[in-house]
Amino acid sequence: MLLSGKNAVVTGCLRGIGRKTLEKFAKQGANVWACAQHADEEFEKFCADLAQDTGTWVKPVYFDLTDFDAIKAGLKAIFADKQAVDVLVNVAGFTKDSIFHMTSMEQLKLIFEVNYFSQILISQYVTKLMVRQKCGSVINIASISGLDGSHGQLAYSSSKAALIGATRTMSRELAKQGVRVNAIAPGVIDTNMNSLVPEKVIAGHIKAMSIKRMGSSNEVANTILFLASDLSNYMTGQIIRVDGGIK
Amino acid sequence: MESELMESKLKTIFAESLDIDQSIVTDNLRYAEIPQWDSVAHMALMAYIEVGFDIMIDTEDVIDMSSFEKAKQIVTKYLD
Numbered sequence: 434m435l436l437s438g439k440n441a442v443v444t445g446c447l448r449g450i451g452r453k454t455l456e457k458f459a460k461q462g463a464n465v466w467a468c469a470q471h472a473d474e475e476f477e478k479f480c481a482d483l484a485q486d487t488g489t490w491v492k493p494v495y496f497d498l499t500d501f502d503a504i505k506a507g508l509k510a511i512f513a514d515k516q517a518v519d520v521l522v523n524v525a526g527f528t529k530d531s532i533f534h535m536t537s538m539e540q541l542k543l544i545f546e547v548n549y550f551s552q553i554l555i556s557q558y559v560t561k562l563m564v565r566q567k568c569g570s571v572i573n574i575a576s577i578s579g580l581d582g583s584h585g586q587l588a589y590s591s592s593k594a595a596l597i598g599a600t601r602t603m604s605r606e607l608a609k610q611g612v613r614v615n616a617i618a619p620g621v622i623d624t625n626m627n628s629l630v631p632e633k634v635i636a637g638h639i640k641a642m643s644i645k646r647m648g649s650s651n652e653v654a655n656t657i658l659f660l661a662s663d664l665s666n667y668m669t670g671q672i673i674r675v676d677g678g679i680k
Numbered sequence: 681m682e683s684e685l686m687e688s689k690l691k692t693i694f695a696e697s698l699d700i701d702q703s704i705v706t707d708n709l710r711y712a713e714i715p716q717w718d719s720v721a722h723m724a725l726m727a728y729i730e731v732g733f734d735i736m737i738d739t740e741d742v743i744d745m746s747s748f749e750k751a752k753q754i755v756t757k758y759l760d
Contacts, residue, residue, distance in 0.1 A: 505738070512736050557739050565727035609720065 435662040437462035440516050442559055444468040444498075445525030447476055449624035450574060453650035454522055454657050455480075459487040461658060463520070466511050468494045470525070498525055498551035499543070508558045520661040521559045521571045523552040523596075528589040528626060536587045548592035553599060560603070560612055567611040572660045573600050574653075575616045577676050593618075597672055604670030613669040615660045620676025623647045643678030681759055687752055689732060694748060697721070697728040707749035729755065 441458050445451030446467040455467050467480055472495050484491040492514075496507035511518070527547040529540055556571055563569025578586050579593025597616055604614040621627060621638045627647070639645050656675050659665055681689075694709070695702040698716045711717055717725070726742050729735070729751070735758040737745075745751050 509736055554739070558736070561723070561727060561730070561737075564723055565731065610723070 434462035435658060435664065439519040440464045441520035441522065441661065442466045442468065442511060442518055443522045443524060444555065447473060449626065450619070450622065450650045450653045451524035453654040454524060455491065456483060457654045457658050458661070459483045459489045459491055462489065464490045466492050466494050468496065468507065470497050471495055498547045501551070501554060504551060504554055508555065512562065517566050518559055518562050519569055521556065521569070522574070522657055522661065523555060523572070524574045526574065528586065530585045530589065531587065532585050533587045541588045544588040545592050545595070548589070549595045552596060556603065560607060563612045564607065564610040569612040570661050571603065571612065571614040572657050573616040575600070575618045575672060577618045577620045577674060577679060580618055580672065600672065601670050608669055615668060615670065616672045617653060617656050617660070618672050618674045618676065619648065619653045620674070620679050621647050622653055623649055638679065641679050642676070643680070646677065648675060648677055683756065686755060686759065690752060690755055693728045693732045694725065697725045705748055707747065709748040711746045733759065735759070
């Protein structure tokens, strides 16, 4: 198993890429603090069943990414377990699309709060622990819109571009202390987030791909697993596109 | 924790973490004024303090911990 004996913090575990990552990590032997926005009965049961099936522990931790005090409280609860944290995956994200001239400052600030500031806050706390351990892997889930731009996604694409910049800077600063930092830039993935995008727009994206279909959460989680594992020990500061070859 | 005990423990942590003699660790010891206390050493020092006192230091306090004197005030705040 690729993550045997490792402990991971994964955000955004309620659904989509986060949920699939949580499942994959546990099946590969990792113990996981499964972070989600709010308590949910189905999610609690999923975590309990997953732990039992895989012989790991999976602990739900709840905080809203717009509430920095709640984030700190959640992280303090994680640290109170007195376990090493080997992997951090910042999956949680949010979008509210609008074109450049129709994007309010409030909307921009809200999306940056969730997609950028909160990710930095979480990373600051968790990597302090990793620095102490002299090892760790941080994986930020960015987006191809952060690399290429995307019509109608000013706030989302710029927040993801900021996260990509942070990934590269963090990788340079933390490498000496044994901490690797990479990002994944998913393309069009079959998740709830894309269910709001008009079919016509999705069809246009698919037409521009080499692999002419939407990706799955599982395919993104496979790349996350690779970056979390020792298979990628010599990689840091990389932004990996998982996008079916969008041209 | 008694303040004298805390200060003594903090002094030991500073000396060990920064690899300096304890006699140098006074209230006047300031960040970046000796080569041993640079930005990388600062993060290692934070880790030593967190482990030593079993606390989690907020980023604002990591930035604010600019001297040994300041460190005493900040650690005291977490221990209260």
